[in-house]
Amino acid sequence: xxxxxxxxxxxxxxxxxxxxxxxxxxxxxxxxxxxxxxxxxxxxxxxxxxxxxxxxxxxxxxxxxxxxxxxxxxxxxxxxxxxxxxxxxxxxxxxxxxxxxxxxxxxxxxxxxxxxxxxxxxxxxxxxxxxxxxxxxxxxxxxxxxxxxxxxxxxxxxxxxxxxxxxxxxxxxxxxxxxxxxxxxxxxxxxxxxxxxxxxxxxxxxxxxxxxxxxxxxxxxxxxxxxxxxxxxxxxxxxxxxxxxxxxxxxxxxxxxxxxxxxxxxxxxxxxxxxxxxxxxxxxxxxxxxxxxxxxxxxxxxxxxxxxxxxxxxxxxxxxxxxxxxxxxxxxxxxxxxxxxxxxxxxxxxxxxxxxxxxxxxxxxxxxxxxxxxxxxxxxxxxxxxxxxxxxxxxxxxxxxxxxxxxxxxxxxxxxxxxxxxxxxxxxxxxxxxxxxxxxxxxxxxxxxxxxxxxxxxxxxxxxxxxxxxxxxxxxxxxxxxxxxxxxxxxxxxxxxxxxxxxxxxxxxxxxxx
Amino acid sequence: xxxxxxxxxxxxxxxxxxxxxxxxxxxxxxxxxxxxxxxxxxxxxxxxxxxxxxxxxxxxxxxxxxxxxxxxxxxxxxxxxxxxxxxxxxxxxxxxxxxxxxxxxxxxxxxxxxxxxxxxxxxxxxxxxxxxxxxxxxxxxxxxxx
Numbered sequence: 180x181x182x183x184x185x186x187x188x189x190x191x192x193x194x195x196x197x198x199x200x201x202x203x204x205x206x207x208x209x210x211x212x213x214x215x216x217x218x219x220x221x222x223x224x225x226x227x228x229x230x231x232x233x234x235x236x237x238x239x240x241x242x243x244x245x246x247x248x249x250x251x252x253x254x255x256x257x258x259x260x261x262x263x264x265x266x267x268x269x270x271x272x273x274x275x276x277x278x279x280x281x282x283x284x285x286x287x288x289x290x291x292x293x294x295x296x297x298x299x300x301x302x303x304x305x306x307x308x309x310x311x312x313x314x315x316x317x318x319x320x321x322x323x324x325x326x327x328x329x330x331x332x333x334x335x336x337x338x339x340x341x342x343x344x345x346x347x348x349x350x351x352x353x354x355x356x357x358x359x360x361x362x363x364x365x366x367x368x369x370x371x372x373x374x375x376x377x378x379x380x381x382x383x384x385x386x387x388x389x390x391x392x393x394x395x396x397x398x399x400x401x402x403x404x405x406x407x408x409x410x411x412x413x414x415x416x417x418x419x420x421x422x423x424x425x426x427x428x429x430x431x432x433x434x435x436x437x438x439x440x441x442x443x444x445x446x447x448x449x450x451x452x453x454x455x456x457x458x459x460x461x462x463x464x465x466x467x468x469x470x471x472x473x474x475x476x477x478x479x480x481x482x483x484x485x486x487x488x489x490x491x492x493x494x495x496x497x498x499x500x501x502x503x504x505x506x507x508x509x510x511x512x513x514x515x516x517x518x519x520x521x522x523x524x525x526x527x528x529x530x531x532x533x534x535x536x537x538x539x540x541x542x543x544x545x546x547x548x549x550x551x552x553x554x555x556x557x558x559x560x561x562x563x564x565x566x567x568x569x570x571x572x573x574x575x576x577x578x579x580x581x582x583x584x585x586x587x588x589x590x591x592x593x594x595x596x597x598x599x600x601x602x603x604x605x606x607x608x609x610x611x612x613x614x615x616x617x618x619x620x621x622x623x624x625x626x627x628x629x630x631x632x633x634x635x636x637x638x639x640x641x642x643x644x645x646x647x648x649x650x651x652x653x654x655x656x657x658x659x660x661x662x663x664x665x666x667x668x669x670x671x672x673x674x675x676x677x678x679x680x681x682x683x684x685x686x687x688x689x690x691x692x693x
Numbered sequence: 694x695x696x697x698x699x700x701x702x703x704x705x706x707x708x709x710x711x712x713x714x715x716x717x718x719x720x721x722x723x724x725x726x727x728x729x730x731x732x733x734x735x736x737x738x739x740x741x742x743x744x745x746x747x748x749x750x751x752x753x754x755x756x757x758x759x760x761x762x763x764x765x766x767x768x769x770x771x772x773x774x775x776x777x778x779x780x781x782x783x784x785x786x787x788x789x790x791x792x793x794x795x796x797x798x799x800x801x802x803x804x805x806x807x808x809x810x811x812x813x814x815x816x817x818x819x820x821x822x823x824x825x826x827x828x829x830x831x832x833x834x835x836x837x838x839x
Contacts, residue, residue, distance in 0.1 A: 355739035371719035570801030594776035640725030
């Protein structure tokens with residue numbers, strides 16, 4: 180079959196020494212970033228963007244590196260979830276429920292091993308989905324014109340607003356703030372100055388690296404400063420990271436089911452790894468019924484969310500690569516990086532850049548094997564990193580963020596934008612306003628406007644063009660659904676997943692460490 | 694209360710945003726919408742959402758206490774000072790100072806904080822500037838020394 184031939188070609192790309200090194204570097208960094216509270220994949224990728232540009236590495240290698248960080252972080256976040264009850268990123272909040280219980284009962288070793296194996300199963304199964312579903316979706320999306328793109332982006336905004344955070348209304352406000360920020364700069368259509376206040380550095384708009392590091396990393400520094408508790412300690416004795424054959428057999432179908440559901444949830448905009456993990460946990464809890472000891476250290480309660488959140492990450496790459504419309508903060512940052520290299524992901528992307536797509540897919544298989552090795556025999560090395568005190572770690576993250584932002588344009592102005600948005604991000608997180616929609620709107624805002632204006636100019640100003648095709652009607656119905664569901668149920672779908680879900684924050688934001 | 698204040702501030706900002714948008718000058722050839730209308734619509738959208746929040750606030754916020762505000766303000770001042778000192782005194786000295794300040798705010802002890810600051814700033818300079826070839830300022834005051 181065609182896909183297999185393409186995949187073979189992909190392995191040729193992925194096995195080049197340079198790509199292997201960057202894949203390894205990516206998954207290693209991803210594990211560390213995912214494990215340490217306060218960084219998260221979105222910051223890791225934003226910080227590396229200027230560095231990859233400076234090194235002038237090719238786009239395929241860059242994507243291999245970024246994807247490695249993204250899925251690698253889903254391995255790492257379970258380590259701190261299990262050992263410290265502190266998820267490295269929000270997507271492993273569900274893992275804390277049984278993972279931490281297990282480590283309190285002296286079973287940290289099996290819990291870590293289960294997390295690594297489930298992550299591997301979820302990750303690798305989802306790559307099949309990515310390899311086969313992405314080309315199909317791309318073929319379908321070829322019929323998308325500017326009007327369809329406009330409505331698709333509106334749909335992304337409404338679902339992300341509804342699904343990220345606790346209140347739909349606050350998600351919408353975050354989207355509005357992001358859209359405002361995206362409008363700063365020279366208008367791409369006419370060259371008119373908009374909201375630049377005559378300041379030269381604003382002509383190019385607000386740089387997404389400064390915005391991401393400000394809203395996520397700097398805001399996180401402020402938030403961590405509020406916590407007076409000294410650094411956390413690793414109390415649990417880990418023992419050997421291994422599970423028995425019985426435990427594996429017990430969790431086998433759990434992992435398969437969770438991987439499938441996690442992958443499908445991941446494809447949807449806004450839902451992402453956190454919701455995938457909670458959904459899988461809730462499903463398996465119901466499936467196990469009375470035979471389960473969920474919440475009291477059931478190993479299936481570790482297998483389900485870890486398989487699901489890894490699968491969701493691969494799913495999230497599908498709308499990014501086939502439509503060019505990412506559904507989360509992290510994938511939005513990856514899109515912005517690709518756009519800066521003049522690569523435009525969309526329906527033709529896979530056929531125009533087969534080396535990139537298939538090389539990426541193949542590298543993800545290789546990367547997952549590397550992660551399994553890093554996370555099983557070498558887990559002891561990573562655990563030591565959790566001993567770094569906060570007063571060493573947080574200033575380090577702040578300084579590296581500074582270097583990254585400064586190196587984009589060598590501009591002090593960018594540093595001030597970053598700091599200002601750090602204050603905004605702090606206030607937003609304090610007030611339960613999700614931050615991820617701001618980044619998404621900042622990246623997708625110009626695309627939404629361009630497509631709307633193009634559609635209207637093709638239709639000589641006739642507004643009905645946004646309802647002009649069957650696809651637009653389907654998309655508008657989806658927009659209506661994403662608005663009506665949270666309004667009618669009076670609570671967000673996230674809250675509906677249970678009390679445990681109330682602990683979650685943005686998918687992309689690093690979690691608070693208390 | 695915090696929700697209401699934030700909503701009111703955002704409404705005021707949106708009104709200013711819309712007013713600025715109406716003043717955007719551009720000839721619109723074959724562009725029925727022009728550069729004005731999307732900003733205006735975004736402003737109206739945000740005003741609508743904020744009015745809903747103003748009418749029905751959603752959460753109460755636990756704001757930090759006085760001493761924490763002081764530490765937050767010091768941290769913010771550190772970020773601003775770091776940005777403005779970077780070019781005049783150079784990356785290594787500015788980073789040492791900023792790192793040490795942040796480490797102290799996170800309750801590190803003074804001497805270890807300073808040592809970590811020196812190690813980290815020299816180490817990151819070697820990594821980013823020498824190994825990865827990113828441009829980092831050496832400092833105006835050191836000009837002619839190297």
